[in-house]
Amino acid sequence: MGNLEAAVLGLIQGLTEFLPVSSSGHLVIFEHLLGVKQPGVTFEVAVHLGTLLSVLVAFWEDIWQLLRHPFCRLTYLIIIGTIPAGLLGYFLAPWFVQAFESLLVVGVGLLITGCFLMIGEKMATRNWFGKEAEAMSTGDALFVGVLQGLAITPGISRSGSTIAAGLFRGLDQEFAARFSFLLSIPVILGAGLLEAKDLVGAGLIIADATPYIIGIVTSAGFGYLAIRIVLNLVKRGRLSLFSYYCWAVGLMTLIAYFW
Numbered sequence: 001m002g003n004l005e006a007a008v009l010g011l012i013q014g015l016t017e018f019l020p021v022s023s024s025g026h027l028v029i030f031e032h033l034l035g036v037k038q039p040g041v042t043f044e045v046a047v048h049l050g051t052l053l054s055v056l057v058a059f060w061e062d063i064w065q066l067l068r069h070p071f072c073r074l075t076y077l078i079i080i081g082t083i084p085a086g087l088l089g090y091f092l093a094p095w096f097v098q099a100f101e102s103l104l105v106v107g108v109g110l111l112i113t114g115c116f117l118m119i120g121e122k123m124a125t126r127n128w129f130g131k132e133a134e135a136m137s138t139g140d141a142l143f144v145g146v147l148q149g150l151a152i153t154p155g156i157s158r159s160g161s162t163i164a165a166g167l168f169r170g171l172d173q174e175f176a177a178r179f180s181f182l183l184s185i186p187v188i189l190g191a192g193l194l195e196a197k198d199l200v201g202a203g204l205i206i207a208d209a210t211p212y213i214i215g216i217v218t219s220a221g222f223g224y225l226a227i228r229i230v231l232n233l234v235k236r237g238r239l240s241l242f243s244y245y246c247w248a249v250g251l252m253t254l255i256a257y258f259w
Contacts, residue, residue, distance in 0.1 A: 055182075
């Protein structure tokens with residue numbers, strides 16, 4: 001893998017991981033329409049590490065508070081919100097694997113993501129007193145977690161669906177986004193560990209580490225940029241801007257599939 005290719009892939013991973021446009025959906029589209037293949041498990045681990053670093057940097061104050069007070073309510077809510085994704089990923093793994101081979105699933109998923117974003121924003125304008133951690137219930141966390149689990153489906157954005165789910169349940173706009181990104185930490189970490197396990201089993205041999213370093217740096221940098229963009233748009237009530245993008249790409253994907 002060349003350095004330029006590593007930089008481009010790191011950029012795409014960093015942006016699409018946190019922008020509400022579905023990184024997995026874009027990966028499937030690129031593979032089908034452009035003939036681009038996944039660069040390998042080693043590079044996947046590298047860019048996952050980069051996106052994890054971007055979340056840790058962006059929310060270091062929240063993470064530091066969680067480390068200082070590990071038994072606080074926010075920790076409990078994150079654990080509850082993580083459980084559905086783990087269960088859905090385990091029991092529906094064969095279906096998700098097949099879904100990653102279908103442009104039809106991606107196209108429909110992107111249309112659904114666009115609807116999630118639009119509905120979530122509409123609901124946010126009706127909530128004058130948004131809930132934060134202390135007022136957030138177990139049911140709220142589970143609802144957000146179920147949407148995160150469904151977002152394993154390519155085309156359904158993890159960040160978009162979880163933020164929209166939080167807004168639908170009456171969470172404060174900024175807190176809904178913060179909770180979504182904090183909830184991504186165990187998911188990204190878990191995915192990275194699974195890939196690392198396969199990597200160890202296959203034997204780790206890296207002749208040139210430069211592309212992997214570039215992948216980590218670019219995915220971390222653009223991941224951080226994507227987080228800031230989403231936080232700003234959620235705060236301003238403009239998250240639905242991505243609805244039109246998801247609908248457009250979803251429709252083009254379906255046209256390509258049926259064509």
